[in-house]
Amino acid sequence: MKTNYFIEKSGAYLQTLCETIPGRCVGSHGNRMATDFFQSTLEALGWETRTSGFDATDWETQGASLKGGGQEFEVFSSPYSNGCNLSAKLKPASTIQELEETDMEGCILLLHGDIAAEQLMPKNFVFYNPEHHQKIISCLEKGKPAAIVSATGFNPELAGGVYPFPLIEDGDFDIPSVYTTEEEGEKLLKLSGSEVTLISQAERIPGKGFNVLGVKGKNPNKRLVITAHIDAKKGTPGAIDNASGVIVLLLIAEMMKDYDGDTMVELVAFNGEDYYAVPGQMLYIAENQGLFDQILLNINIDGAGYFEGGSAYSLFELPEKMDEKVREVMQPLENFVEGPQWPQGDHSIFVQFGCPAVAFTSQWFLDNMSTQRITHTPEDHPRIINLQRPVEIASAICTLIAKLE
Template structure:
């Protein structure tokens, strides 16, 4: 297939994933539609597939309301939080020291300023979990407040373009919480010591989701694992994050069938990269415990195809022979450049288990990670996709894998 044909196919996959299906949050019907779609395409290309069931929670809210004496404050239910309908005395906390000393029992706690500068890692998140975050969570759980109101600022480096950002996005943390803009928090500060009313119409729902894995018939040597996460955050159709990555793996499924590499290939659609519990990744880790030595290389595709700038391949801990092949491909492909190392993706899991990895993404996104306002928002839609970039990445990866 030439670049033009691949570009057209990429368009079709992206149309289905990001327009017909749209937001693919873990546990939703749309998410299951997306995994069924990739499974069907893989089988049509002749791959043996496996869908691994994951027990997850889906989450919905009909909104949240915070009032004091008739005055309304704009708040949002924290994703995956429990709902509530209650009233209590408002206290305000802005440092960890204050949190240590505060009597929070039966209060509604406004968290603002320093303590809300970074999103708190989910309680059971396996890959990145600073002690300070766990400490804040344990202080809150011990203090047992009725609910939390979190005022947050703009922070693109950590949460993409989301403002305000939810301080907690954690289905394992059971204190009901809402979040609001820092500017709204400043107004609410005037109400400390008063009785405020809070309602958050959020519900957690037990659901299922799937990892989809496909394998070719080669079973001799170490395998190459090509990965893309299929889930999105709530509120985005996830075009660049990560409809394009999913589409590239589907293109590769066709290309590598027609021109099979000599290594075993495993194509993995992970469910959960953008979800608090990363269930698909945790499941894969368990399934492969003690067996990461059988993996020659991980190629993880996430954030590819932004219409501005080029695509980039970031080589992480790869051996000399692979580096040589990669350099040749980069030399012959002006649309792909070597990228800076970055670690906020599923390739980190492979690196942590001693496997080399290549992370495929958009140069513009990696270089502007701290100032862009697209990721995890409704702006991440098909209008920002450069379809040719998607086809070029598929061609570059196929060539690399075939030359190993």
């Protein structure tokens, strides 16, 4: 294989996705540039492509401020939140019970402690939505506070490496909100019962997004679906999350440009893994209603290519024969280890629909999931990518496809 050639390609793709394109969050112009780039690259390599579009709200903020008792507190607009400019009484709540007992209508509600320990799942996020999250959201909507301030800790498993993290990140939740650190929250608590002024200069902007799909192969009843999400969180170049995954798809497209086998290979740039409403994934599910039986295997790449350590592959519900073949291909390969199953990726959708799946990521991320401070931050930068890793993963996947044929 022309390894050096593909490593150079990886570098060029990484630069396009993370530097030329100004951010890939869903609904933004950069996001559409990225899906256009993916589609035109696949077409130039002879793949038949299809796009499907959906409405997606983009969002901007010019900052936020909170003043009271002669002090100013550092707060940040919650992503996708409506803006506000108001003065009202500050009321705190740290548990669901306190929330239920607080008359919060028209107040500025301070959520702190237990209730702000983990990011609340968006209202319309169907894949995982614990009952206590739904209860908090419905309490808030019934209670009608004028705005919400949340003081949150460090919780990388649910919020990436971001601190403080936004308790609420949901374009379908209309009460304006901001978030701050635990330390600021402590200071704010002393102002409970007095009037504070909150300004959040945030704005929702209607936009569009697309999934892009490329296919090769003859038999639509035997599909091998290879996925990587192309969107990135706002405020991050999204190198490892997930430009590297998209690069793997683009490299496979080139390595398999002459493919003409029976199994239909489908390369899917999913749009919305890091966006509150996961619109691309929801659309793909709707379009494939009743068709998941055709899918022999999903291979998903997310978080791959970290400069430290090798890649990890995790296996989900593989039938015995396939399990054997996958291990035969993967075990002898250098720079790969078998990793534990992890649910935070698009392969979980396929697993939920009864399809076997293989997920690729960086071994380092599996080992440091609960302490890392990279995902969803500016630290997720092209400099942390080992360009050789996407090439190794793409080549392993091509070998796997040939083996499964």
